[in-house]
Amino acid sequence: MKTSKTTPAPAVRKQSFGSYIKRYWQLYLLLFLPMLYLLVFKYIPMIYVQIAFKKYSIVQSVWEMPLAKNHGMQYFIQAFSNPDFIRALRNTIVLNLLDLVVGFPIPIIFALILNELVFTKFKKAVQTITYMPHFLSWVIIYGIALQLFAPSTGLVNMVITKLGGEAVPFLNDTGHWVWTYIFLGVWQSFGWNSIVYLAAIAGINSELYEAASVDGAGRFQKMWHITLPGIKPTIVILLIMAIGNILGSGFDRPFALQNNLVMSWAEVLSTYIYRYGIKGLQFSLTTAVGLFQSIVGVIFLLGANYLSRKLGERGLW
Amino acid sequence: MKKKVLAAVLASAMVVSLAACAAPAAAPAASGGGEAAAPAASGEAEAEAPASELTDGKFAETRSITVEVYDRGNDGGSDPENNDYTRWIQQQMLEKHNVEVKFQKVPRWTEVDDINNLLAAGTAPDVCVTYSYPTVQTYADMGGVIDLAPYLEQYKDELPNLWNWLGETNLYWDKDPETGNVWAVEAKLANMNRILTFIRQDWLDTLGLEAPTTKEEFHDVLVAFKDNADTLLGADADKMVPYSVSYDVGWRAGTLIESFLDPEMTDKEYYINGFDDRKLTQNGTKEAVRLLNQWYNEGLMWNDFAIYSSGDTTEDDMMKAGYVGAFSHNWDYPFRNGEDSINANLKRLVGPEAGYVAIDPFEDKNGTHTKWLAGPVDRKVFFPSTNDEPLASLLYLDFISEPETIEYLQIGEAGVTHEDVEDGAVSIIAATGDAIQNSGMNIDYTITCNGLHLTTDEKTAKSLAYTYAGIDPAVVQAADAIAKTDTRIGVNVQTGNIEAEAGVGDVLSSKRDQIYDLAVSASVADFDSVWDSGMSDYLSSGGQAIMDERAAAWEKVYGDAEMLP
Numbered sequence: 001m002k003t004s005k006t007t008p009a010p011a012v013r014k015q016s017f018g019s020y021i022k023r024y025w026q027l028y029l030l031l032f033l034p035m036l037y038l039l040v041f042k043y044i045p046m047i048y049v050q051i052a053f054k055k056y057s058i059v060q061s062v063w064e065m066p067l068a069k070n071h072g073m074q075y076f077i078q079a080f081s082n083p084d085f086i087r088a089l090r091n092t093i094v095l096n097l098l099d100l101v102v103g104f105p106i107p108i109i110f111a112l113i114l115n116e117l118v119f120t121k122f123k124k125a126v127q128t129i130t131y132m133p134h135f136l137s138w139v140i141i142y143g144i145a146l147q148l149f150a151p152s153t154g155l156v157n158m159v160i161t162k163l164g165g166e167a168v169p170f171l172n173d174t175g176h177w178v179w180t181y182i183f184l185g186v187w188q189s190f191g192w193n194s195i196v197y198l199a200a201i202a203g204i205n206s207e208l209y210e211a212a213s214v215d216g217a218g219r220f221q222k223m224w225h226i227t228l229p230g231i232k233p234t235i236v237i238l239l240i241m242a243i244g245n246i247l248g249s250g251f252d253r254p255f256a257l258q259n260n261l262v263m264s265w266a267e268v269l270s271t272y273i274y275r276y277g278i279k280g281l282q283f284s285l286t287t288a289v290g291l292f293q294s295i296v297g298v299i300f301l302l303g304a305n306y307l308s309r310k311l312g313e314r315g316l317w
Numbered sequence: 318m319k320k321k322v323l324a325a326v327l328a329s330a331m332v333v334s335l336a337a338c339a340a341p342a343a344a345p346a347a348s349g350g351g352e353a354a355a356p357a358a359s360g361e362a363e364a365e366a367p368a369s370e371l372t373d374g375k376f377a378e379t380r381s382i383t384v385e386v387y388d389r390g391n392d393g394g395s396d397p398e399n400n401d402y403t404r405w406i407q408q409q410m411l412e413k414h415n416v417e418v419k420f421q422k423v424p425r426w427t428e429v430d431d432i433n434n435l436l437a438a439g440t441a442p443d444v445c446v447t448y449s450y451p452t453v454q455t456y457a458d459m460g461g462v463i464d465l466a467p468y469l470e471q472y473k474d475e476l477p478n479l480w481n482w483l484g485e486t487n488l489y490w491d492k493d494p495e496t497g498n499v500w501a502v503e504a505k506l507a508n509m510n511r512i513l514t515f516i517r518q519d520w521l522d523t524l525g526l527e528a529p530t531t532k533e534e535f536h537d538v539l540v541a542f543k544d545n546a547d548t549l550l551g552a553d554a555d556k557m558v559p560y561s562v563s564y565d566v567g568w569r570a571g572t573l574i575e576s577f578l579d580p581e582m583t584d585k586e587y588y589i590n591g592f593d594d595r596k597l598t599q600n601g602t603k604e605a606v607r608l609l610n611q612w613y614n615e616g617l618m619w620n621d622f623a624i625y626s627s628g629d630t631t632e633d634d635m636m637k638a639g640y641v642g643a644f645s646h647n648w649d650y651p652f653r654n655g656e657d658s659i660n661a662n663l664k665r666l667v668g669p670e671a672g673y674v675a676i677d678p679f680e681d682k683n684g685t686h687t688k689w690l691a692g693p694v695d696r697k698v699f700f701p702s703t704n705d706e707p708l709a710s711l712l713y714l715d716f717i718s719e720p721e722t723i724e725y726l727q728i729g730e731a732g733v734t735h736e737d738v739e740d741g742a743v744s745i746i747a748a749t750g751d752a753i754q755n756s757g758m759n760i761d762y763t764i765t766c767n768g769l770h771l772t773t774d775e776k777t778a779k780s781l782a783y784t785y786a787g788i789d790p791a792v793v794q795a796a797d798a799i800a801k802t803d804t805r806i807g808v809n810v811q812t813g814n815i816e817a818e819a820g821v822g823d824v825l826s827s828k829r830d831q832i833y834d835l836a837v838s839a840s841v842a843d844f845d846s847v848w849d850s851g852m853s854d855y856l857s858s859g860g861q862a863i864m865d866e867r868a869a870a871w872e873k874v875y876g877d878a879e880m881l882p
Binding site for chain 1: 626
């Protein structure tokens with residue numbers, strides 16, 4: 001919108017969309033596939049959102065299904081009166097908030113530390129090693145966690161008990177499990193997430209640092225007054241996106257890590273949807289839950305974006 | 318201009334999406350309609366219909382069907398979709414009925430989840446197999462399953478083997494008393510043996526102990542194992558698990574739980590509290606789990622069991638390595654899988670005298686050892702409504718129920734998978750390569766039969782003990798004898814569809830597993846509160862509604878009767 005206002009000659013633009021395509025057809029061609037992807041995998045499936053308001057039937061098309069009771073709101077009422085749903089909602093919020101509080105600052109701090117390293121070979125090695133876990137599937141990570149943290153056969157607990165301590169129930173006690181969950185999540189992602197910040201840091205004008213040195217600024221002062229402000233827009237954008245995802249959560253991480261003993265804190269919305277919707281065949285109920293999840297996500301996203309613009313930062317748009 | 322472009326994009330999105338959603342919607346609708354129409358139409362032309370389609374049991378044109386087969390993911394097993402047996406079946410079906418058979422594998426230990434996903438996606442095989450009738454019922458309610466009743470009647474003459482083998486009992490086991498619908502036929506359990514408890518005979522011998530015959534003796538033996546871990550395991554003493562129960566406690570401690578039920582319980586009570594086949598809601602189960610909880614807190618059980626999920630082989634590996642003193646499982650569990658069986662591994666890794674034998678240690682209140690069997694039914698075979706070849710699929714079931722087919726699949730070729738031993742019995746030998754049977758006696762292919770069933774009863778009886786390659790027949794015979802002691806066979810309660818059961822099976826099963834796991838591993842002081850809060854959650858999540866509806870349905874069909882004939 002802004003660009004159109006500042007364009008000096010709208011009359012020229014008006015007749016030129018076709019000629020733009022002609023002139024830049026290679027670019028539009030490149031754009032075509034991603035657009036098609038979005039259309040097929042993101043927009044077309046939205047048609048089926050109406051299942052949330054209808055009585056699902058496997059043999060009818062989504063347009064033919066009858067409207068659910070209570071003006072289509074039956075499944076929303078059912079979800080919010082189901083204690084399992086409320087529990088999953090609570091767990092999702094708690095786990096994601098903890099993830100945000102613990103997991104969000106760590107990549108930033110890590111990127112700052114890494115940036116201060118002078119010995120580049122060491123820096124590269126550390127970077128590579130820390131982002132490796134990002135490529136491991138959660139099933140494998142759970143396998144590693146079992147080997148390390150199992151109550152009696154896990155390596156960590158074996159060391160603790162051999163030293164005369166009491167085994168720590170990392171995986172089989174709800175309180176400990178939550179922290180194991182958070183820790184594994186941070187371990188898996190902080191190296192990868194720090195890449196964005198490192199890239200942002202690389203974009204800061206080095207003259208600023210030189211000038212600061214001349215003025216007698218120390219390491220921490222430079223970090224605080226130059227590096228952090230320099231990557232602030234990046235931090236804000238990533239924070240907005242993280243907040244927008246507060247009711248989301250991948251499926252594989254909680255699903256792979258949960259076990260029967262900790263389900264009261266490990267069942268989150270995505271696994272709840274799987275258990276009730278796909279395994280329990282209650283497609284309408286869980287589409288309603290999914291829709292609720294998305295709408296809350298959008299509200300949070302818009303709210304965070306609005307706030308950040310209010311506070312004088314660039315938002316997502 | 319921008320608006321126009323946007324409008325164009327949106328419009329084209331709409332068109333594409335409409336087309337896209339119309340296509341998949343049309344397909345099931347069409348086949349759903351076909352399902353209703355087919356029996357009616359063929360019913361009118363009953364006299365000539367079979368003749369027009371089949372000549373000497375063969376189709377004029379080659380038909381094609383897909384058949385589900387369980388994938389057990391065995392170490393070194395053969396490809397479940399392509400091995401000696403699948404090729405033999407394919408060739409026979411082509412010769413006999415001109416039907417082309419393709420196999421589609423479904424992981425055994427997550428079969429209910431997987432078949433659910435396949436059904437929901439409309440890509441399920443034409444012939445589906447599952448242990449979960451609620452799954453079949455749920456899809457039937459949505460119109461996703463073919464009603465077999467009219468086909469079974471109409472093609473009775475074309476299906477002699479199916480009718481002979483399953484008979485009315487199994488074909489109509491799930492028949493709805495009001496509507497007459499048959500959504501699935503029940504495979505026949507040729508051998509009804511269920512769960513047994515096993516113990517390391519060599520450990521008993523080393524410690525000079527007798528096989529336990531009561532719970533108290535069993536407990537004393539476990540304590541003795543634990544106290545003598547250094548003698549029995551040496552350096553690995555801290556790895557010992559005297560009694561192992563893991564994922565699915567309701568099955569894995571089944572014999573213990575059953576010993577707490579009243580052996581004279583009425584059929585009515587057993588049915589009303591019996592939606593959960595792991596007996597969670599039966600009277601007596603709580604006390605059984607309390608005993609397990611005590612053993613757990615005495616350090617007699619596997620501390621970490623609950624963090625390993627279904628299909629994990631950690632526990633099997635511990636048994637194979639010789640760390641486990643006793644466990645309960647399927648009556649032939651330590652004998653299964655030939656060279657990779659638990660007993661064969663023990664012989665290799667621990668010593669020639671090592672091995673598990675069956676015992677019967679859990680007495681009930683009468684001093685007997687009642688084993689609650691399910692009835693002569695096993696897996697449920699059904700056709701989803703995406704099946705366009707119901708007759709060809711039924712012919713497949715007929716072929717797979719033929720005595721000769723069952724015998725061939727169970728014992729294979731002479732010299733490859735079996736050899737003849739004294740007076741007409743056959744003995745299974747370990748096969749290699751594509752002749753390996755991934756499941757004991759190829760149960761995954763004989764989908765209408767579970768348990769050894771050879772062409773003559775005499776041969777079957779004599780051969781049973783020889784069906785486990787590398788296992789001493791005497792050990793198998795002893796286990797079989799115990800499994801057949803004090804049995805109570807389940808009766809078929811035909812009350813029709815219980816609405817409250819639809820769609821909640823998986824949720825309730827997962828709650829059940831949580832209750833069992835939490836209760837077993839709770840501290841002794843917390844046991845009651847953990848069990849009671851779990852149960853109240855279970856009952857309020859649909860468990861109570863099911864019991865109430867079952868009670869009402871029983872009274873409607875059977876009146877005041879407490880027992881069925």
